[in-house]
Amino acid sequence: MISQFFSTRELSELCAVGETTVKRWANMGLIKYHKTIGGHRKFKLDDVLDFIEKNHIRVSSEQLERLQVQKRNADAIDLNTEILLVRGDVGALADKLTESLLEFKKNEVEALLSKAIERIPSFSVMFDNMIAPAMHRVGNLWCEKKISISDEHIITNIVVEAILRTKMRLESSLREETERGASSLTLLYANAQGNATDAARSETNDKKRLAIVATCPESELHEVPLLGVSLVCETLGFQVRYIGASVPFKDLESAVEEHKPEMVCMSITNARLHAPIYRRYEQFRKFLAKHQVKFIIGGQFIGETKSHPLRADFRARSCSDLEQYIRENYDVGQTSQEIDLKSMN
Ligand code: B12
Helix, strand or coil: CCCCEEEHHHHHHHHCCCHHHHHHHHHCCCCCCEECCCCCEEEEHHHHHHHHHHCCCCCCHHHHHHHHHHHHHHHHCCHHHHHHHHHCCHHHHHHHHHHHHHCCCHHHHHHHHHHHHHHCCCHHHHHHHHHHHHHHHHHHHHHCCCCCHHHHHHHHHHHHHHHHHHHHHHHHHHHHHHHHCCCHHHHHCHHHHCCCCHHHHHHHHHHCCEEEEEECCCCCCCCHHHHHHHHHHHHCCCEEEEEECCCCHHHHHHHHHHHCCCEEEEECCECCCCHHHHHHHHHHHHHHHHCCCEEEEECCCECCCCCCCCCCCEEECCHHHHHHHHHHHCCCCCCHHHHHHHHHC
């Protein structure tokens, strides 16, 4: 991940020139720089963007957009939040996320999630300890009539968009970093992509285990947790077919027959199912068992009754539960955190 400051080498790679050229630009005063105590030049992101623009330096549009988003994100984060991010204080970050969501601060939400995933160990932690608590608070405020249903819709859209943009940004950073060798990001996605080249990666993709992420019951619209589940599956090396919320069971069955996944993940928030939907749920569960597809359900299971228990191969309360289940039952590699810990010993 590119930091707020560039070294001479990083800037030379970005501009596709030699380090001597960068030093010459700096000595000529074309680009501002600071010197560290050790005498190394450091270039600030703002100055780099300014230099690129003024001197018409050719940088790929993808890289340029990434730098601009990074600048926007940096501008959106205040010093206090920066400190929370450095400390990896997920509880306080969840409070900050709630505050930004309630104020509809779209850029701030995106910046917070993008920066958080650089600091906290996994998407499980981000969803379980930041996004879920923040959204639960939003739900409580709606329940207490302190915010309206339209506010709740706007907030959900902001969070969904921020998650998707964070994912896209990570993937594009990953592509760049993979070309340069392993780093924190390649480690986060280590199991998913490794250091494969494009050709080799598409070959590995074909061999990857397949997971289908869907939702249940078919009339349920709560989609945010599904994004977390799919990101967790992907970072653990699964190829994900993301189907989305509220899909009729018959269509899910067709999807299973077509894609032949190893597992199906469903999110169940409202678990008080009407009799016909419950019957259909049970049929679907048996259908999966017949096809030897693991059925993983998770969520808050609000209103589940003893007479209509939701059965599955595994019931998760969190994304971390799913991560643990996958690690115990499938052959996946280490997390970036584990790799970091090992390399420290
Ligand atoms: C956003 C939201 C909506 C949005 C959803 C839009 C969307 N695109 O997702 C909208 C506005 C559409 C909506 C509608 C409704 N909602 Co609503 N909604 C919420 C809210 C505020 C947040 C949900 C959310 O995004 N959570 C964030 C995720 C990340 O947290 P999570 O669900 O807990 O998931 C975590 C774990 O449970 C677990 N997990 C979850 N699923 C899975 C799956 C797997 C496989 C695994 C491994 C793990 C896992 O991992 C996640 C990360 O930790 C909740 C409040 C709440 N308590 O959740 C109310 C809430 C769920 N809604 C509620 C209600 C009542 C409704 C409506 C009935 C309102 C209405 N009268 O129209 C409708 C029902 C719509 C329907 N048919 O489903 C109630 C449910 C109460 C109840 N007793 O059933 C809640 C609890 C609000 C409240 N406090 O009363 N809602």
